[in-house]
Amino acid sequence: MKRIVVAITGATGAIYGQRLLSMLRDHGGWETHLIMSKAALLNIREELVDGRQQIEDAADVLHSIRNVGASIASGSFLCEGMVIAPCSMRTLAAVANGLSDNLITRAADVMLKERRRLVMMTRETPLNLAHLRNMIACTEMGAVIFPPVPAFYSRPINLCDIVDHSCMRVLDQFGVHGNIQDRWQGLTGERAETSTPLQPERQ
Numbered sequence: 001m002k003r004i005v006v007a008i009t010g011a012t013g014a015i016y017g018q019r020l021l022s023m024l025r026d027h028g029g030w031e032t033h034l035i036m037s038k039a040a041l042l043n044i045r046e047e048l049v050d051g052r053q054q055i056e057d058a059a060d061v062l063h064s065i066r067n068v069g070a071s072i073a074s075g076s077f078l079c080e081g082m083v084i085a086p087c088s089m090r091t092l093a094a095v096a097n098g099l100s101d102n103l104i105t106r107a108a109d110v111m112l113k114e115r116r117r118l119v120m121m122t123r124e125t126p127l128n129l130a131h132l133r134n135m136i137a138c139t140e141m142g143a144v145i146f147p148p149v150p151a152f153y154s155r156p157i158n159l160c161d162i163v164d165h166s167c168m169r170v171l172d173q174f175g176v177h178g179n180i181q182d183r184w185q186g187l188t189g190e191r192a193e194t195s196t197p198l199q200p201e202r203q
Contacts, residue, residue: 003031004174005072005082005111006059007104010039011123013086014047014055015159016148019167020085021058027176033072033079034059035104039088065102072107080174081117082107085167086148089124089131095143096134111143118143119173121166146170154182 004024008017017040024030034055036044044051056062063070071077084091084104091104095118100106111118120143124131135145148166156162161182168179 001031002029003033003077003079005033005035005079005107007035007037007082007084007087007091007107008040008044008055009037009084009086009088009091009104010043011086011088012043012047013121013123013148014040014044014051015163016085016121016167017083018048018051018055018058019163020083020170021055023164023167023171023178024176025058027171027178030176031060032058033061033063035063035065035072035107037065037088037091037102037104063103065104068100068103068106070103073103073110075110075114077110079116081119082111083119083121083170084108085119085121085170086123087120089122089134092120092122092131092134092138095120096137096141108143112141115142117173119146119170120144121170122147144173146173151184153184 006017006020008014021032021034024032041052044055063072094101094105095108098109100109108118120138122145139145150162151165154165165182168182
């Protein structure tokens, strides 16, 4: 049983954390440890119907963000890594500057010091210079900055398709590979000539 930490912060896009937990549970063989910030709980209430209950039910272990003495706050806790989905600019800044003021930022600091995988699904646009510098700092320490950018080659039909594709790519970072049919297969001459462009649905 492999273990992974999933954190949800106050940036918009709580559905990314929800789907990552669900996909890991469906895949099997993973024990998920969940942390949610206070701002995350506010966003979940706004963005997802019954979201908090569904998210908590999808996780194996739930940790309070205030519990800096939790198991995942120590480097002796063995796991494959951590995903912050979504990652607010506040959390990004805290991680970039080693500010371990809650369990999310402490757990992220542990991943960096133990040289484990830390994937940060940053959610903000446009980006100012502080955001960019914090992303560089985290990258230099070994984190993976992973803004959930839609891929349209898979011909998404709805929001769920777009979210799932980004989550699939995040799980690739941990060796969890799925949704083979949605991956880029490469252009052939025939495909390039005959494929029809994506037609956005109009209301």
